Amino acid sequence: MPSLATFPDELSLDFRLPDPEDQQISDHDFQQQIEAAWLVCDRFDLQTDIWRGRILRVVRDREKQRGDGRGFGFLNWLKDREISKSQAYALIELANSADTLLENGYLEESDVNRFSKRAFVETAQAPAEVQQMVSDAAKRGDRITRREVRQLSDEWTAMTSDLLPEEVREKAAEHTLPVRYLAPLVKELEKLPESHQKPLQQEIAEDPSVDTLKQVTSEARYLSRYLESATQVRALNHESLNLELALEEALRLGSLSTVADLVNQAAQLEQAVAKLYTTWKRVGNLAERLYVDSGASTPHLRSLLAHLNSLSGDTIELAIGDAVSRTVRLRVLSDEEEPSF
Template structure:
C-alpha cells in the first residue's frame, strides 16, 4: 500500500501599501490595491477551474456505478457543504475552459490574463467573441469583465438576426451605440415571433436611438406583463385576452402602467396565499396551546388572548407610527370555488 504526500503549496504573498503612510498619494494607494485585488481574482479563477475539474471527476466516477448512481457524488458535496447549483456551475466553468484549451482558442497559460468574472463572461459568449478575447489574452493583454461585455455588446448589436438590417448597419457604421442596441436584442429574444416582427417594423420606420430605447422598454414591459399574467389567478376566472389588453394599453401609452399593475397583482396574490397559510397554522397552534393551558397558566392565556386578533376570522393589524397609528382589519372567509364572486367595481 502506497501513500502520497502532498507538499505544502507556496503561500500567496502580496505587497500591500501601508494605509498610515502620508508619502503615498490616494491615487497610487488605490492603484496598488487594485493590482493586489486583480492577483487575488486571477488566483480565484485558477482555483475555481481546478475545483470544477475535481467535481467533474467525482461525478463521472459515479456514472460508472449501478444502483444508487450519483449518491456518492451528492454525499461528497454534502460533506464539503457545496450546493448542487454551485457544483454544476464549477463543472460548467471547467468544461468551458477545457473546450477553449482543446480547440486551441486559448493557451492555458493565458488564463492568468483574465479576472474571474471576465473568464466566466467569456465562457458564456459567442464563439466569435471568445476567439477575439482569447487572441488578446494570448498576446498578453489583461482581460476585464467590462471589456468582455463591451465586445459582446458590439458583436450582438452588429450581427443579431433579431434586429432589422437598418439597425445592424447603423451600428456597424458607429451611428448607434452598441450599449443601447444590445439590451434591445436581449429583450426581443424573450418575445414570440409575431411580437418581435411588430417591434422590428417600428424600428425599420425609425431606426433612431430614442426609438430603440422606447422599443426596448416596450419589449421589457410586454415580457413582464406576460410572465406575471400567467401567474395571476384572478385572470383564470374568466375569458381574458391579456395580449389584446396590452395592445390597447400600448395605444394609450400606458403599457408600463399595465405591466406594473399585473406585477403588483401577482405579488399581492402571493402575499395573500402566504398570509392564509400562516393564519391557519397560527390558528392550529393557538388551539392546541389553549387546550393544554388553564387556570394555572394565566400568563400563557394572556398571550393566547392577544393572538386572537391575528388567528380569528377577523384580523386586526397595526400599521405602526409611520402610518399614523392606523389599524387594518381583514376578514378571512374560506369559500369553495363556486361560491367565489368577483368584488363589484367602484
Template sequence: MEPTPDFVLPIPAADSPLSEEEFLHQVRQAWQVCERFDLQTEIWRGQILRAVRDRYRRQGDERGIGFQQWLQEQEIGKRRAEELMRLADRADELLKAHPLPAEAVSRFSKRAFLATAAADPEVQALITQAAAAGDRITHRQVRQLQEEWTALHADFLPPVVRQKAGDRTLAPRDVAPLVKELEKLPPPQQQELCRELAGDPRVETVKEVTATARQLRRYLEAAPQIQALTAHPVDLEQLLLEAQRLDQLHTVADLLQQAAQLESAIARLYTTWQRLGRLSDRLYQEAGASTPQLQALLEALDVLFGDIVQIDLAGETVKLHIFSEPKSRRPDPAVEF
C-alpha cells in the same frame, strides 16, 4: 487540464481501481496543490469535487448522501461545491472548443471566465485568442464585446440599426438591451416595434422602444397568471392594442403585474393563516392552566389566526375577514376588508 507544461494535477479518476483510502489520499494531495492558484485553483477544485462525487455515484450513492458526508468532513458547503463543479463544467466546455494553456487561463478574472463561457461562440473565439496572445481579460471587456456582437448580429433588427451599431452611431450598450427585450416578444409585436425603429433610428427611439418592449414583456408574462381573467375572460390582444393606442401600455402592464402579485399574496396569506390556525389548535390542546405564558401567547396571537385577521398599518387598523367557499361556488379563498 495542465497547470504547467510539465505538471499534471493528480486528480484520481472516478473509476480508478484504487482503494478508498488511496483514492481519498490522492484527492487530498491534489486539493493541497490548489492552494497556490486563483482561478485555476477554482477550476481544479471543481474537477476534484466532481471526481469525488462521481466516485460515490459509481459506488451506488445516487442520492449523494456519501458525497454530502464527505463535504461535511472537508468543511465544504454544498452550495460552494456546486458552484465549483459548475465552474469546472464551464471550463471543460470552453476549453474543449478553445484550448488554452494554464498561463492563458490565469489571465482571466473569474467573472470574465464565466462570462466568456456563457458568451456566443464567436465571442469566445475572440476572447480566448486575446488571452492566448497575453492580454488580461476582464469581465467588462467580455461584456462589452458580447454587447457589440449582439447588436451587430440580431437578424430581427432593421438593417439601418445594425449599420449604426456597427459604425457606433448607436452605442452597442444602448442596442444590446433593446435586442434582449425584443427577442422575448412574439413576432407580431417584435415586427411592429422594429418598423418604428426603422423609421426613426435615433438613440432616443432605441431607448423608447426598449422601454416599450420591456412593458410588453411584463404584460405578456403577467396576464396568463391572473385567475380573475380566467373567470372573466377578456381579449388580451385587443386590450393590448387599445392600451398602445392610448399610450397606456405602462399602466396596463403595471396593473396586471400588481394583480398577479395580489392573487399570489392572497394564496400565501390563506396558506399561512391555515398553518397558523393548526399550530395554535395543537398548542391549545396541549396547554393547560399550569402554562399561563403559553395561554398568554395564544391570546396575543388570536388577532391573527381567527376568522378576523387584524393588524395596525400606517396608523390605521386593517381587518381582513378570511373564509372559504365550496369550489363549485367560488374557486379561491375570499378575503373581505
C-alpha cells in the same frame, strides 16, 4: 480533464502593498500598485475556484459510483466543510466551463491568468463565437475584464441577430450606432411573440437612432412584462376580457408602463394571498393542536395562544407602521360562508 498542477509563479501572493501614510507616493502610483495587487488576488481566486470545482466534481462522481445513488455521501461531505449545495454546483459549473474552453482549444492553461473571475464566468456563459473572440484577445496578451467580454458580446449580437433590422446592423458595423444599446434591445425582443416584435422592428428601421433604441427597448420590456403577468393573474382569466385589445388601448393612451406595472403587481398580490392563506391555515392547525395538548397546568402556553389569536382566528389583525401605526384587519371566508358588511 487537465491534470492537477500548482499555480504559476506569477500568481504568488507574496507582494508588498503601498504604505497608505506615505505622502511621497502619488495618487496615480498608489492606485496602480493597488490595482496590480487586486488583479493578482482576482486571478488567484479564479484559479482556486476552478480547482475547487474540479475537486467537488471528483467527490460527487465518486459518490455516484460507490454511494447509494441519492447523493447523500456528497451532501454530507459538503456539510462537513460548510459548503452549500448551490455553492458546490456553481463551482462545478465553473470547472466544467473552464475544462470545455481548454479542451475545445479556445484557451491554454496560461491564458486563464489573463481573466478576472467575473470575466471568465461571463465568457463561459457566452455563445461559442464570443468565446472564440475573447480567447483570441487573451492569447494576444490582453487583460480580460467583464467589460471587455460584454463589449465583444454586444458587438457579436449587433452583427448577427436577426431581430435587428438591416439598417441598425449597418449602422452598428459603421460604428455610427453604439452597440451597447443593441444587446438589451435584442434581449427584450426575444421575450416577445413575433406579432409584437414586428411593429417595434419597423419603428427602429424608420428611425435607427439612440433615442429610438432606448424607447423601443423600454416598450419591449413593458410589453413582455404585461404579456407574462397578465396570463398569470387569475382575475383576468375570463372569456369576456380581451387582453390584446386592452393592450392596444393602453398603447394608444401612452399608458403601457402603468398597465404593465398594474398586472405585475396584481400577479404578485394573488401569489401573496395564496401564500397568506396557506400560512394562516398552518398557524391555525398548530394553534389548535397546542390548545388540545395544553391545559390549566400550562398558563404561559395558553397566554401565548391567546396573543396569537389575532393571527390564527377568522379575522387576521395586524398593526403596521412605527411612528404612525394603523391596524389592518383581514377576514378569511371559506367557500360556504357569505361575506358580511
